[in-house]
Amino acid sequence: MTPSLVSVEKVKKRYGDLEAVKGVSFEIQRGEIFGLLGSNGAGKTTTISMISGTLSPSEGQVTIAGEDVSRGSLSVKRAVGVTPQDLAIYPRLTGRENLEFFGTLYGLKSTKLSRRVDEMLALVGLTESASRMAEEYSGGMKRRLNLAAGLMHSPQILLLDEPTVGVDPQSRNHIFEGVRELNGRGLTLLYTSHYMEEVQALCDRVGIMDGGELVACDTVKNLIAGMGGSVIEIGTDAPANTEPLLQELRAISSVQEVEFIPIRGGEETEKSDKDVLFASGHSPMFGTLRLRAGQPNQILAAVINLLNRENAPIHHLDIKEPNLEDVFLKLTGKSLRD
Numbered sequence: 001m002t003p004s005l006v007s008v009e010k011v012k013k014r015y016g017d018l019e020a021v022k023g024v025s026f027e028i029q030r031g032e033i034f035g036l037l038g039s040n041g042a043g044k045t046t047t048i049s050m051i052s053g054t055l056s057p058s059e060g061q062v063t064i065a066g067e068d069v070s071r072g073s074l075s076v077k078r079a080v081g082v083t084p085q086d087l088a089i090y091p092r093l094t095g096r097e098n099l100e101f102f103g104t105l106y107g108l109k110s111t112k113l114s115r116r117v118d119e120m121l122a123l124v125g126l127t128e129s130a131s132r133m134a135e136e137y138s139g140g141m142k143r144r145l146n147l148a149a150g151l152m153h154s155p156q157i158l159l160l161d162e163p164t165v166g167v168d169p170q171s172r173n174h175i176f177e178g179v180r181e182l183n184g185r186g187l188t189l190l191y192t193s194h195y196m197e198e199v200q201a202l203c204d205r206v207g208i209m210d211g212g213e214l215v216a217c218d219t220v221k222n223l224i225a226g227m228g229g230s231v232i233e234i235g236t237d238a239p240a241n242t243e244p245l246l247q248e249l250r251a252i253s254s255v256q257e258v259e260f261i262p263i264r265g266g267e268e269t270e271k272s273d274k275d276v277l278f279a280s281g282h283s284p285m286f287g288t289l290r291l292r293a294g295q296p297n298q299i300l301a302a303v304i305n306l307l308n309r310e311n312a313p314i315h316h317l318d319i320k321e322p323n324l325e326d327v328f329l330k331l332t333g334k335s336l337r338d
């Protein structure tokens with residue numbers, strides 16, 4: 001097996017009494033796009049800063065190509081590019097001047113420098129706006145310039161911390177396509193985003209952080225497979241006492257979970273006719289029946305037969321494939337969009 005490019009080993013970071021990162025370990029292979037997911041405060045930026053060397057771990061070690069990052073060697077600095085969450089560009093310089101500045105920092109000169117600037121401007125779609133001041137750029141254009149700046153010195157790995165936050169769809173697309181193209185040319189990437197569909201579409205493997213811990217780390221495919229199947233959602237009027245029906249549904253082979261979520265339509269006053277009927281145990285309840293099953297198509301007929309027998313009408317029926325958002329919710333109990 002080829003050695004990984006980045007190795008994060010039992011890394012902790014304390015800020016006073018707060019342990020922001022609590023012993024996290026993972027590896028990033030050469031050529032892969034590794035996603036890091038977590039809600040606000042999960043410890044993503046802190047972890048990224050320890051990989052780039054701007055923060056030292058309180059405990060543990062990060063190595064890049066086998067070299068300890070905290071030693072601050074030039075070869076490690078050259079290997080890593082960062083697109084920080086907080087923009088790191090100069091508003092009073094033009095787009096081109098910004099990139100020239102970052103290129104010069106890394107020793108690029110004359111023709112090599114101007115060629116690289118042109119190439120990066122084209123990659124992020126800013127060629128036509130290159131002579132405008134960065135302060136006049138839209139939010140999305142600033143994000144694109146921020147991305148280009150991190151790439152000027154041709155790093156081996158680029159750490160992208162929320163590169164698409166708050167940007168218009170056109171800029172998001174430029175960044176998204178730029179990332180794909182760079183990866184196609186062999187660049188390794190670490191990508192954090194609150195946009196789950198981006199991470200699902202882009203990343204080979206994903207680490208999920210929650211409260212400073214890495215709670216899962218696997219391929220997108222394996223993480224989703226770990227959810228154990230699709231969900232069938234049926235809008236229906238179930239009998240007031242749903243339990244016997246739910247038990248029969250649970251007994252169908254390959255059904256893993258069954259629940260009924262009643263919807264009362266918001267008029268929850270004690271005196272409403274509906275509540276009196278619910279309490280009496282005779283009225284059907286409107287709501288959603290949710291079943292999780294490995295092979296939903298194979299059990300649909302049996303489920304529908306049972307509902308027909310109970311005279312429970314089917315108002316709608318939906319089969320939902322689990323996605324990364326479901327995995328995240330299951331593992332952290334949180335929605336990323338909160």
Ligand SMILES: Nc1ncnc2c1ncn2[C@@H]1O[C@H](COP(=O)(O)OP(=O)(O)OP(=O)(O)O)[C@@H](O)[C@H]1O
Nearest residue numbers: 015018020038039040041042043044045046047085
């Ligand atoms: N310089 C600092 N001093 C003290 N606490 C900090 C510092 N930087 C971060 N923290 C705390 O560490 C925790 C992790 O923060 P971090 O910025 O790594 O989270 P994040 O996952 O990047 O969140 P977000 O999605 O909001 O960017 C948070 O509780 C944060 O308040």
Ligand SMILES: [Mg+2]
Nearest residue numbers: 044045046085
């Ligand atoms: Mg962050």
